[in-house]
Each structure stands twice: as structure tokens, then as C-alpha cells.
Amino acid sequence: MLNLLLIEDDLDLAETLVEYLAIEGLRCDHASNGMSGLHFIHQQHYDVILLDINLPKLDGLSLCQQIRTEGIDKPVLMLTARDQLEDKLEGFRAGTDDYLVKPFELSELVVRCHALARRRSGQIKRLTCGDLEMNLTDRTALRDGHLLHLSPTSWRLLEKLLRASPEAVSRRALEESLWGDNIPDSNSLKVHIFNLRKAVNSGFGSPLIHTVPGFGFVLRETKHETPH
Amino acid sequence: MLNLLLIEDDLDLAETLVEYLAIEGLRCDHASNGMSGLHFIHQQHYDVILLDINLPKLDGLSLCQQIRTEGIDKPVLMLTARDQLEDKLEGFRAGTDDYLVKPFELSELVVRCHALARRRSGQIKRLTCGDLEMNLTDRTALRDGHLLHLSPTSWRLLEKLLRASPEAVSRRALEESLWGDNIPDSNSLKVHIFNLRKAVNSGFGSPLIHTVPGFGFVLRETKHETPH
DNA sequence: CGATGGGGTTAACGGGGGGTTAACGTGCCT
DNA sequence: AGGCACGTTAACCCCCCGTTAACCCCATCG
16 A cells, blocks of 8 residues: 655645545645644655655745755655646656646545656565565565575575465476576475475464465465364 | 657657657657557566557556566656646556646656656766765765765675665666676676775765665665564 | 375474585786 | 885685485375
8 A cells, every 4th residue: 555645734635635635545644834844744655755846944845845855766756736737847856756836636645646756666566475575676585574595506496486375386387497507307396395385484474375185386365174 | 868758649740749759859759549559568678658548459547557466667658638627637547657638748748758768867966875975967976964985886786776765776787887798707796786886885884775685775774673 | 983185283304495614716906 | 216006816714505315294005
């Protein structure tokens, strides 16, 4: 879920926006002047910052410039009634990422927020299954929030299984994805699966890696038990 | 210098645009239909893609969707005469990053291009990660307020890692950013990483530079460790 | 019953990835 | 010349990790 910060001195407009954004499933804090907005930004993480230009205490352009020189690289979307070309150019010069002229359609604001957030943090490609999450870009794997320690091959195995999930993967396919054409004739795969199981299930309740007898393995949250 | 691709079937408009962009110092290739545009994208690196929606062969929306599903994450800016809300929403749904309605001011297009391309391409003058901060203008690096002494290559290494942070960087990419095409076949990178570590971690508690086994390195604040 | 075979577990070994150190050369500064 | 900073290279060490071969469990079947 996205986490936004709205910096806007028109309280009516702010309230409307926050409410609407909530309906659309976006959390949104609100600051009513520039200094307060700056404070919020330093305090907490936001995916996108919605910034009015006419603000008391510290105007939007200065605020934007300031956080940029501070090295804060958060996406900024300026919301303002100023529709002249020179205003826009000034906004971008100050370091904004997008510029929307009031009055605007709420739904356009929402999709632009998503676009901005995706470009910055959404470039991260992640695979998940239950409480297991694999982050391809920073190459970390987490189970229930805890960092897992995976060897290179364990990593590749898990990636393959996760990509296929909830489908099962045959031994053959797994071996091929690890070794290509020349597959060792030993039980190497078994050992790697074993290690992977140990790493993924270490201390956690339900196992995620299940074996499919006579075929291969699956990664899925709950395996249907059929009492017999 | 930015490298753009314009996909637009109106040849007059295209020519005008390309010329104007050249004046502003932006290189711009031109494709006159969707299929050709796709070909260009696969062929070469672009910083931003300018995309018309009404296109012969393959329309802009489909093209955008397609490259997104291919995992191509380049910034896309849609240029179109369609100004209705629903058109815009459709554009963003297809995965565009920005949407500009014709006719538009050329200078606005330029600043939006820069905004889209800015992220990893250098305009940011100050990079930080935790208590580490790097000031590109006066070429100083501080850790917890203390000045770090970095050799030129250590500096370049750190900059590369910092720009990518919190993403991991492969050994290959690091070597290429240091030496370009002719990479030494020795363990030079190892030594430089070692020196950089010494400089960055000198006397401080948590290390910031982590190795990703079998891949490369990351710069990030320490994550939660597993309870064994 | 014992044989068989698929799957799980464990430990030993060996190579290599990665870390560390020092020597050498080169350019620069005095 | 001498000193210094820096990049490169080679040598060395350690321990992780992949491989392998055992062994174990247990189901199925003759």
C-alpha cells in the first residue's frame, strides 16, 4: 500500500483529498505548511510527496529544492493552480517529478501517484509466496520479515520454484535450470533441496517446500491434506 | 546527454520535435510506427521513450503494455491528442510514466523528459545511505560527520554503489564502470573493494558494504538478521 | 519376511570464491 | 633525486559451498 504525504494549506481540499485517497486504498498524511511538511519528510518514509506551491512558512518550490539538495530523492508531485508554462518550468527546475494543475481529476492524481511510486521503488522485482518474499533487485530473501541466508545455488533453486509457484516443478526441470545440459549423476539435487528446506523452514511453522512423489517439488503455502 | 526515442506517425510533427530536441541538446531517434519502434527499443538503449498512441502497425497502448510485460522498465511518456480522463487512465494502466496532451509546449516536454530520466543519471548532487553521505559538488564523503579519505577509484566505486543503493551491483557492472571494456583479469576489484571497506567502515559500528555471494556487492544499512 | 527403490539426512572432501597483504611501477610533487 | 599516493598484480589464506557417497527411513511388493 502506498504511503503519501500531502502538503497543502487549504484544509477543505486537503480533507477531501485524504478521504478520497483512503477510498482508493492510499494512506496519506497531511501537513498544512512547508516547515511542518519538511518535518514529516525527515521523520518518516513516504512513497510520494504531494506538494502545493503556495504555502505558508516555506513555499513548495523552496521545499522541493531543499530536500533535493539534502539528497532526498523521493518522488514529488506538485499540485497547484498555476497553469502557466513558466510556472511548470520553475517547478521542474526545483526538482519535481510531475506537475498537475488544479482543478484536476482525482483519479488522474491516483494513477500518477502509482506511476511515480512504481518508477522509484517499484522497479524492485519481487516474488512472494505466503510470508516468504524474494527481492530480485537487492538480492535478499525474507521469511516472516527475517533475512534468510542462501547459498548461490539455493538462491537459484528458490527462484525457480517461486517463479513456478503454485505449480510443481519436475526434478528434471530443476536440474536443467541449475546445470543446463550436463547434469551430475549423483544426488546433488536432493542435497540442495535439503539445504534449501533447512534455510526456508528454519524455525518457522508450516513448511513451504513440498515434494510431489515421483515428480518433483512445489512451493506453496498450504498443502491440501486428504485424510484417508 | 539524453538519448530519446520518438514513436510518432505524423512525420511533420516528428521532424519538428527532433529538431527542437536537438537544439535543446537531446539526441532523438524516430520510428514512424509501432513495430519499428519496438525494434528500436530492443536494439538500443534509450533514456526516455516518447510514444504516440495512434500508430499504424502497433498502437501505443499495446506497445507500452508489451514492453512492460517483457520487463523493459524504461520511462515512457505518452504524447497524444486524446485529452479525456479515461484516455489518460488507460495510458497509465498500460504502464506509462507520464502523459502529455497535444498540443503541448516543447519546453514542457523537455523538462518532463529530464525529470523522467533524472533518477539514476547524475543530476543529484548529494547521495546518502544511513549516516554515509557523499557530496558530489565539493567531492567530499562523510561518515557520521567525519570526513573520509578516498582514492579516486574508491570514490568512483562508492558512487556507483551509492547510486544503485539499495540494489545490489554485480561484479561485472562494477568492473565495467571502473574500466569500461578492457577489464583487467586480475583481482584488482577485490583490492579496491577491500580498500573502500577499510575507508568506509573505519572505526564505525555497522558495516555498510555487504557482499552478495556469487554476485557482487550492496551498499545498505544492515537488515534484520535471522535468529539463527 | 526380505528385497527393492524413492526420498531424506549426514558427513567428508576438494575447489574456488572472496579477503588480506605486500611488492612493484608509475606519475606527481618538492 | 627522493618521497608520496595510487593502481595493479601476484601470492597467500580461509572457509564457504558444491559434490559425492554413504546411510537411514519407509513404503511397496514378491
